[in-house]
Amino acid sequence: MQPVRPLLKAIGAFPRSAVFTICAFVLLGLLAPYIAPHDPNAQDLLVAGQGPTLAHPFGVDHLGRDTLSRLIVAARTSLVGVCLVLVCAHAIGIAIGTIAGYRRGWTDELLMRIVDVGQAIPSLIVSLAVIGIAGVSYWNMILALALAWWPGSARISRAVAVNTMNKPHMEALRVLGASPVRIYFVHLLPTTIGAVLVYATADAGAVALAIATLSFLGLGIQPPTPEWGQMLVDALPYLESDPRQVILPGLTLTLAVIGFNILGEAVALTEFRSR
Amino acid sequence: MSAVLEVEHLVTSFPSAKRGQTIKAVNDVSIHLNPGEIVGLVGESGCGKSTLGRSIVGLEKPQSGRVVFDGVDLGSLSGRRLREARRAVQYVFQDPYASLNDRQTVGEAINEALIIAGLRSQTEREGRIAELLNQVGLATTARDRFTRELSGGQRQRIAIARSLAVEPRVLICDEPVSALDLSIRAQVMNLFLDLREKLGVSCLFIAHDLALVRQAATRVYVMYLGKVVESGSSEEVYRNPSHPYTQLLLASIPEADPATERRRNPPLIKGEIPSPTNPPSGCFFRTRCPLSVKDCSTAEPVSADVSPGHKAACRFAGDLFAKRVSAA
Numbered sequence: 051m052q053p054v055r056p057l058l059k060a061i062g063a064f065p066r067s068a069v070f071t072i073c074a075f076v077l078l079g080l081l082a083p084y085i086a087p088h089d090p091n092a093q094d095l096l097v098a099g100q101g102p103t104l105a106h107p108f109g110v111d112h113l114g115r116d117t118l119s120r121l122i123v124a125a126r127t128s129l130v131g132v133c134l135v136l137v138c139a140h141a142i143g144i145a146i147g148t149i150a151g152y153r154r155g156w157t158d159e160l161l162m163r164i165v166d167v168g169q170a171i172p173s174l175i176v177s178l179a180v181i182g183i184a185g186v187s188y189w190n191m192i193l194a195l196a197l198a199w200w201p202g203s204a205r206i207s208r209a210v211a212v213n214t215m216n217k218p219h220m221e222a223l224r225v226l227g228a229s230p231v232r233i234y235f236v237h238l239l240p241t242t243i244g245a246v247l248v249y250a251t252a253d254a255g256a257v258a259l260a261i262a263t264l265s266f267l268g269l270g271i272q273p274p275t276p277e278w279g280q281m282l283v284d285a286l287p288y289l290e291s292d293p294r295q296v297i298l299p300g301l302t303l304t305l306a307v308i309g310f311n312i313l314g315e316a317v318a319l320t321e322f323r324s325r
Numbered sequence: 326m327s328a329v330l331e332v333e334h335l336v337t338s339f340p341s342a343k344r345g346q347t348i349k350a351v352n353d354v355s356i357h358l359n360p361g362e363i364v365g366l367v368g369e370s371g372c373g374k375s376t377l378g379r380s381i382v383g384l385e386k387p388q389s390g391r392v393v394f395d396g397v398d399l400g401s402l403s404g405r406r407l408r409e410a411r412r413a414v415q416y417v418f419q420d421p422y423a424s425l426n427d428r429q430t431v432g433e434a435i436n437e438a439l440i441i442a443g444l445r446s447q448t449e450r451e452g453r454i455a456e457l458l459n460q461v462g463l464a465t466t467a468r469d470r471f472t473r474e475l476s477g478g479q480r481q482r483i484a485i486a487r488s489l490a491v492e493p494r495v496l497i498c499d500e501p502v503s504a505l506d507l508s509i510r511a512q513v514m515n516l517f518l519d520l521r522e523k524l525g526v527s528c529l530f531i532a533h534d535l536a537l538v539r540q541a542a543t544r545v546y547v548m549y550l551g552k553v554v555e556s557g558s559s560e561e562v563y564r565n566p567s568h569p570y571t572q573l574l575l576a577s578i579p580e581a582d583p584a585t586e587r588r589r590n591p592p593l594i595k596g597e598i599p600s601p602t603n604p605p606s607g608c609f610f611r612t613r614c615p616l617s618v619k620d621c622s623t624a625e626p627v628s629a630d631v632s633p634g635h636k637a638a639c640r641f642a643g644d645l646f647a648k649r650v651s652a653a
Contacts, residue, residue, distance in 0.1 A: 218424040222484070225382045225416045226491055227408035228441045237426075 064316045071309030078122055079129030088116035090123040090276045099292060111281070111295055112288060120276040121302050127277045128306065131192065131261045136250050138196035140203045147207025148242050151215060152234055162208065168201030174260065181269045191270045195260055199253065203246060210245045214238055252314030255307040262303055278303040327396075328357040329527055330381070330414065330495050335390035337373075337380045341602050348601045350376040351387070352551035356529075358495060363521055363528040365538030365559060367574070368548035371598055374531045377548070378497045381529075382416045383407075395494070412442065415488035419500040421480035425472040431458070431483050432468035438490035457486040460523075461516060478509035482516065489520070495527045496520075503534065514541060535578050539563050547571045550601055550609045553628070557635030564653070567637040567646040569614050570594075608639070616641055 078085065088106070094114035101109045108117040150161040168176075173195075180194035214220060215238065223233055262279030264270030271277040273284075278299045285295035337351040350373040358364055366374045379385045381392055383399075392399045394413060402410055418424035425434055432454055439450045455465045461482040472480055481501060488496060498517065502510040518541060520526050532538050538545055538559065545562050547555040547570065555568040566572045573594045580586040596613045599605055605612050611621040621640065628638040631646040639645070 227412040
């Protein structure tokens with residue numbers, strides 16, 4: 051259980067507010083179908099656009115769907131999306147980074163120049179380009195964001211891998227005649243994954259925002275799946291007549307992103323201190 | 326008696342911070358180790374003694390020269406065969422806190438070395454772990470403790486047990502006791518003597534503590550700026566040092582008695598060790614040598630016998646030796 055211990059230790063040291071927000075977010079996401087009071091997609095045109103009532107505490111949207119239910123279910127959409135993107139991005143990034151850090155030499159140079167190019171292009175532009183080529187769909191969005199995010203992960207992974215390889219206990223293994231397979235898979239990879247997992251939380255907020263942005267632009271999650279960015283677009287025509295419809299998803303998204311960002315900043319700080 | 330390990334004209338250099346320049350950390354060094362022998366390698370920090378040790382076990386890649394183990398040139402092997410041949414030469418690191426993985430228990434650390442050595446059966450490995458712990462003077466109950474819970478001396482014993490797991494014939498010990506408390510040093514030193522006795526392991530003992538090397542080693546090499554300046558049996562070298570550098574180095578050993586130490590006025594080695602990027606012409610030591618003459622800057626001194634088996638690389642080595650012998 052090498053990667054888990056440092057992660058738990060790190061979470062214990064984080065600001066309570068951020069941990070609380072993230073926990074609430076994760077719980078909502080996991081339990082969404084059981085918590086949501088109404089079917090998020092059930093339309094009731096008779097009450098369309100109605101403000102808060104007892105039956106619908108946050109009101110309903112322009113198609114008469116329960117806003118609270120949609121917000122809660124959107125947490126799940128976002129959570130799953132963020133996790134998928136981070137897992138894909140870090141899978142690519144850690145693979146590239148550890149190979150560069152293990153091999154060094156020209157392999158390292160080549161891979162890191164590719165990473166430089168990847169990092170030089172803004173992530174949103176990469177995502178838009180990938181979706182433009184591959185077409186609009188849920189999995190294409192995940193792929194697009196993963197392709198935009200992996201260079202950052204690769205850079206961190208390489209730094210961790212280089213650092214790990216230079217530790218005397220790794221040198222001792224080399225002197226003992228451990229096979230490259232053992233050194234890479236039994237020692238280097240688990241150590242790197244453990245360290246990079248902590249950094250991953252720092253990115254979650256930005257990814258959540260990117261998913262909402264793509265959905266807002268109509269390139270991410272498609273209706274009728276509830277999603278915060280999607281809800282914002284739906285509500286945009288009513289911005290002046292009924293701002294509640296815009297403010298609620300906007301606030302929820304903001305809260306989640308701020309939670310992740312505070313967490314990320316705390317991660318960066320503890321990592322910095324432990325150096 | 327044929328040598329178990331021979332290093333011939335080894336050169337290891339690193340790229341310098343300045344572009345295009347290289348630092349020759351080990352500059353044309355030839356040494357050998359006989360079976361069951363403890364050999365000392367001494368010199369100031371930065372003289373390349375650790376780099377030499379690391380090059381022998383393959384942690385640094387030498388530019389040129391050969392490392393011959395048991396008659397086989399390690400440079401001619403690669404991949405799996407190289408790893409297996411290298412296993413016979415193990416390395417004991419200076420810092421026992423860094424050389425063991427904090428997240429492993431003692432048993433796991435040694436077990437892994439046994440797996441690497443190709444011991445397949447779990448029960449056999451269990452037996453070997455107990456045997457190895459015993460050999461380095463630890464209780465078998467230490468097996469389940471995490472390495473981070475142990476003291477420096479205990480950790481160094483475990484690092485040694487792990488090296489012994491692959492049944493090496495040579496141990497390269499890089500300042501193995503300098504990170505340890507004074508009271509523990511003697512115990513760990515005795516362990517090395519004990520292992521030589523019981524297992525016939527040869528040791529290359531890298532140290533800056535001259536008194537320690539005198540006690541343990543039968544032969545000694547003195548290094549300065551990447552080169553061996555004097556070599557011979559430790560008795561000879563310590564009694565009749567014939568290179569000005571060795572003489573100054575030995576004079577710097579403090580006396581145990583504070584009264585005589587206070588009266589003593591040891592000649593100091595003047596100046597700093599020159600940059601290996603840009604070593605002095607001719608004799609590398611001439612910038613700090615009390616005897617240097619004009620010719621020292623043109624001709625590089627050759628290592629010559631001053632007495633059988635005792636070599637020194639200085640134009641005055643013969644005179645210095647004769648002076649020491651007549652003074653005694």
